Amino acid sequence: MLRVLFVDDNSDLTRLIGIAISRESDMESAGELNSAERLVEELDRRQPHVVVLDLGLPGTDALELIGRMRQASPVVRIVVYSGYDDPHTIDKALQAGASGHVSKRQRLDRLFDSIRQIARGTPASH
């Protein structure tokens, strides 16, 4: 079972994704966080395979956060989930250690497909 942790400041969005993922037979939610606070500590506790991270968390330097997550857990895969689609920022996030990017405009099934691909080790960008 693929364990996925969602981090987005919009609690309604994470909740909806939580409901949607509970319908997927091969995935489960490892939790929904609405701020980056304690995220690095939570990795150890929740042991997700994939973290879906909002790039626009208020008050958070997402690139720096990706670096810290990588250090804390070299095996966790990070999917950047962003509303901006600014290629420059996404490139930087990938350089910082994210494994893939999915636009918030994408349908949820595409998000889940990307999570599966990235978990298998195939880079994905949608």
Add this chain to the structure above:
Amino acid sequence: VAENSPASDPRQTEEFIHERWRYLADWAPQPLVALEGPDHVIRYLNAAFAELAGHPAGALIDRPFAEAIPQEHGEQLVEVLDRVYRTGRAETLAEQEQDHHSPSVFWSYAAWAVLGADGRPTGLLVQVVDSTKSTVFRRTVVAMNEALVQSATQLHALAEAQASIQARDRFLAVLGHEIRNPLNALNNGLQVLKVVRDDPDAAGTSLAIMERQLEQMARLVDDLLDISRITMGKLVIRAERTDVASIIRNAVEVSLPMFERGGHVLDVSLPTSPIIISADPTRLSQVVMNLLNNAVKFSEPGGTVWLSASRHGDEVLISVRDEGIGIPQAQLPVIFQIFEQLDTEWKRAQGGLGIGLSLVKEFVELHGGEVEARSAGPGAGSEFIVRLPALDDEAPSRPPATRPGRNLPSRRRVLIVEDNIDAGTSLVTLLEIMGHEVRLARDGEEGVVTADEFRPDLIFMDLGLPRIDGVEATRRIRAQPWGHAPYIAAVTGWGSEADKRRTGEAGFDRHLVKPVDFGALKELMAGIGDARRKAGRS
């Protein structure tokens, strides 16, 4: 003359000094004249003055001074000379321009009195300076300085314009994000709805989320429209005599679900007598709502927000205080400015557009009031204080029976028995601002004991309670000698017919299903008197 040594005869000495002065005056490079009497007749002039005036000395001697100088200086200069002659006090007249000269020529005058034996002026000495060079220099410096100031001002205006363009661009970027966010949630909600049709709970949650996100977006758009109406001067305030308490009640009613979601506690303190103001109730409620929204947004879940209204002389003060993240000192002056506040690192870190606070300020000012933000700094919480002019206490348009007050029949004693603190506290708040006296008990046993002490008119009883449940607690209350009196409403998540029958049999008057909405509550509170009369219990 200079080589002669002074003679010992005083008369000779005086003559010697006189001669020396005469020599100095004659050959001084500064133009000099001596005038006599009130008409300022020239009795002496030196070579430099003759040259400056452009006439031989002989032509000027014994003529009035006004004839020796350019006509255009005459009037003003004679006024000065008259004054010096009258008062004995030296004066100057600087930088007098001469007509018909190109480039310009300027003369400056200095006049002082020559006193007679009685100490009164008998004449004047006038020194004339061609000050063209220094005047032109000074004027050039002044002009350059003015030009510098002007270009600095223009540069400043340009920088401001650029900053406001940047602020606008940033605003648009954040606005896009703020609209995109609920749109994403709505989009995801639709997709979830498609796959959870068979699961009513999941579908219900998705619908509730979508409704909330839609409402959030609608509010954002309404706020933007309000801002644009204000900017174009098209926003109209429909003022009427209204009680501050009713405005606050409206705002609290709308805001309570937001408090419940984050587990925030709202502590409302209202005056016992009405405070009448001239206000647009919708707009002023919006002010209070926006301040509450702001307080919740910047407080930790479970934090307390205090809302109070009080009268101070001719003013009403509405205060919204929180124990949240606070505001840095530097941020306080710009906290209400829609574009500027986005410009700071601190504000960007907080997210959001700041439209809410900007509207607060605009609406309050349209009501002739003012709003102030206070904070001891980051982490120290914040307080927003709205001041509005209060009207006289007399409120003719308001029937006295609807005023809240201790002895009025509409004020009831209400007991809430509820183990969920958030749900209990929000119901307490709601009932208190409706003007009722409210107690809260956390379990069935405490409920029975409190009912005995407090003798409520009305009990809201949760059913699933620790120790003894709500049905048993109600049975015990009804078994007391006074136990027939209170109107008891079951408040529960269980709403089947069987549940309703069970509560009816246990002695409940009413079965309410959670969440109880404000309208139903108001209706219930208003109807209790009638219900009890009909039941023959009141």
